[in-house]
Amino acid sequence: MFCRMDPIIVDLTSENPVYEMSSACMECYREGTTRLMLTSIPYFKEIIVSSFSCEHCNNFNSSVQPASTHAAKGVRYTLTASNITDLNRQVIKSEFATITVPEIDLEIPREAQKGSSSTVEGFLTKTRDGLLDKQPERREVCPDIAEQIDKFCSRLDNLLLVETPFTFILEDPTGNSFVENPNAPEADPFLKTEHYIRSKDDEDLLGITEIKEAQDDEGEEKPQVVQNEESEVITFEAMCNACGKEAVCNMKEVQIPFFKKILLMANICDHCGYKDSEVKSAGGIAEKGQRIKLKMTDSDMDLDRDILKSETASVNILELGVQLTSGALGGRFTTIEGLLNQVKDQLESVNPFSLGDSATRSSASKMSEVIQGIQDIIDHKKLVELIVEDPAGNSYIQNVYAPDEDPNLTVEFYERTEEDNDELGITDMKTEGYEEDAS
Incomplete structure (x- = not known):
């Protein structure tokens, strides 16, 4: 039985309370022990760490589950692994997440390694070990299948040597999975993060559809x-x-x-x-992309400027090495000070491996310096240049001298790249020829 100890959610330290309960072993069907710890990864989110062990057959397994609810959107991480260091990136895979490596046609479904915290190498190695587990029996019963598995595992071993770059894709409709960015708070050129609206199939998978239908059936x-x-x-x-x-x-x-x-x-x-x-x-996508630069000269005036950051815009503060992609904050209409507070909060929560007990000394020091730098701007101790880049052209920083020109504010318009058009959905838009299709 659980021995309730408050608080339930605690910091990730060795002194955390661990709850133990008896449960059946699925291997030998005798009594084993489940150990449960409710905790929080520093600057990330609350999680439940559980492990099961059986002293009779030595069966053991562990899992990590989010203690919080689903995020507002799903998330897709695309990592281009080009060296051994990339294999050491920390990865959190929720029970609904899938991992794919297109180069070798590998897919780790949501049912496999669910609720796990490991590295890129760890997930791939566990997949290989799982495939090789029953190979002696297969070679006796189904030699053709065993040979195919041997060949695939050989390809997987070559992949783990990173002789050529490969793509590691983690997709999670709950938004609760994570791939480490060792360069945080700077943007990672090898890691692309996309937040997307869940499809009907995703909602069915997560049980959201049933919740909606149950509410409709209440007759309220x-x-x-x-x-x-x-x-x-x-x-x-x-x-x-x-x-x-x-x-x-x-x-x-x-x-x-x-x-x-x-x-x-x-x-x-x-x-x-x-x-x-x-x-x-309220309008459509502008004809060109937009880059807005504000050179702060007066903290009192500049921090009070209104700013509209659309959901497609990124935020850069080059002096601090801060680069937040478009999906980081969503759409916001606030002041410069309000946006900086949101950026600071985002940096404290976006990368659980850059702060707290799970961080290395160098990464924790770097992130702390950046967060302190943003706080110095808010406290009127530092002046920087703020850059908002929006390929959709729907962002804005207030011109406090309007209708006259603002000497500290510049707006540049640029031609979007093919990648920009693809991310905005312009590439797939069809605005002509509907009459011909209808006929």
């Missing part, structure tokens, strides 16, 4: 779309990204002076208290 009166003429706020039914229950979304169209219209969206859940806000452009 649902909030209708209501427009308040005075405030022009539109309220409609939504689903909470934290607990999956019914929530309310408030949306309002706002005209930013000397820029364009935007949509402010705020989600509120009365069940769990979760709140979230997001900004979206």
